[in-house]
Amino acid sequence: MFELRFEAASLLKQIIDAIKELTDQCTIEVSSTGLALQAMDSSHVSLITFKLKAEFFASYRCDRTLNLGLNLKVLNKLLKTVSNTDKATLRAEDDGDQLKLIIESPRRTTTFDVKLIDLEAEVLNINTSEPKATIKMASAEFKQICADLLPLGDTLVMEITKDGISFSVTGSDTSGTVTVRTDAEPAEDEGARTEIQLQEPLTISFALRLLSQFTKATPLSPTVELRVSSDQPLCVSYEIGTDGHGSIQYYLAPKIEDEETVEPTATSAVVDDDDE
Known part of the structure; x- marks a missing residue:
């Protein structure tokens, strides 16, 4: 099972906003150490990488490494109305085909079930030599x-x-x-x-x-x-x-x-x- 909690749901929205500019779909790897993503834009001119360690979150659990294929346009629509006081929880079962998104505000709780998609995750080695x-x-x-x-x-x-x-x-x-x-x-x-x-x-x-x-x-x-x-x-x-x-x-x-x-x-x- 995988579950994490954002103390500020608005931060999750900002992350999705930053990624969806280059790609509509992506695979996020979740492991015991945190989240990781690597994706290319449709023209294969630019590459995006994203990492967030488990220590960053208010709570974090990952029993085994999972690759979550996500449609970022769908997630973005669901997060459009979150406020700075909302909290967000993401949850997925080890063999499940859905990501559960729970948005908690002071007065109500909203739960969405988002269908996961199958994507080929190509891992590229990035040149990290010293820049000029x-x-x-x-x-x-x-x-x-x-x-x-x-x-x-x-x-x-x-x-x-x-x-x-x-x-x-x-x-x-x-x-x-x-x-x-x-x-x-x-x-x-x-x-x-x-x-x-x-x-x-x-x-x-x-x-x-x-x-x-x-x-x-x-x-x-x-x-x-x-x-x-x-x-x-x-x-x-x-x-x-x-x-x-x-x-x-x-x-x-x-x-x-x-x-x-x-x-x-x-x-x-x-x-x-x-x-x-």
Whole structure:
């Protein structure tokens, strides 16, 4: 039997929101140590991983490892009306074909039975070698930058130096650049100062539409970490909680300029077959 309890049902909703931007269906592995997920978007350009340790939850029980195939659109509909005071319990039997979702508010309890689906769970090895640049900044600021530049074009160019990072987009009629300096005090509503650890200056391009989808995870963490290299996918990482109990990470292969701009697949750029 598997059962866990979220003290805040709204957090479960935020997690589902962050995952469903890339995939409608996924398999979550539940084990004695916690939850884990790995999924690719339909175009196989980006990859998402999610982990939440058992210690994170108000209560957690897992008698044996299970793979739960979920339709995220269905779950999202069921969680649309949860409030910050609601609690959520997830429960599944070892050989069952349903996930039970229980939403408890101060005045009532609502129970849903969600049909599990059969999905092939492909586990990919991810290249985790040391990035050439690591940027830590306020997640709300990163979300705003992506939102401001998205109407201008499809490709975001990042230019990273020790003094800051520039985000640029060139469209058919308009171009725009947002520069964030490391020596500037952040505004009160931006949160953390931008910090950069840099081995060498970098200029690299990514699909802005997908980056904007990644920022759906903004409510989960006040900061975001961008790990960038010229020969590896970008990793956009959000920590969940304050004790290292969880994270959600997105991987996006760089755009390559050739005769036309091509987005390489995540299977060719994210996966390192030499990793174990």
